Amino acid sequence: MPLPKVGDDWQTWFVSNTKSFRRALLRRRDGARLHAGTQPMGSARERSEAKMSFLVQHLTETLLALSAPSPHPHLLLSPNSRSSTGRLSHPAQ
Secondary structure (H helix, E strand, C coil): CCCCCCCCCHHHHHHHHHHHHHHHHHCCCCHHHHHCCCCCCCHHHHHHHHHHHHHHHHHHHHHHHHHCCCCCHHHHCCHHHECCCCCECCCCC
């Protein structure tokens, strides 16, 4: 699996990388057991660090975007989400 490039969609790359890794493990009997406990060395370590750096950068951006306050919080509540007492009510009530 090629290393991610600037501008790659992290979700698409992550799914492709995960599928590729799974196929590699399934090529050998007990592939997952053979892989467990190993650590990448040399160029494999550099590739692993590049992949993690790519994911950390994009996941950090995504998490920051999700945690940003909504500019329109009143749009998150429907007009029918308040009971006659003015308290928020459960939609099933």
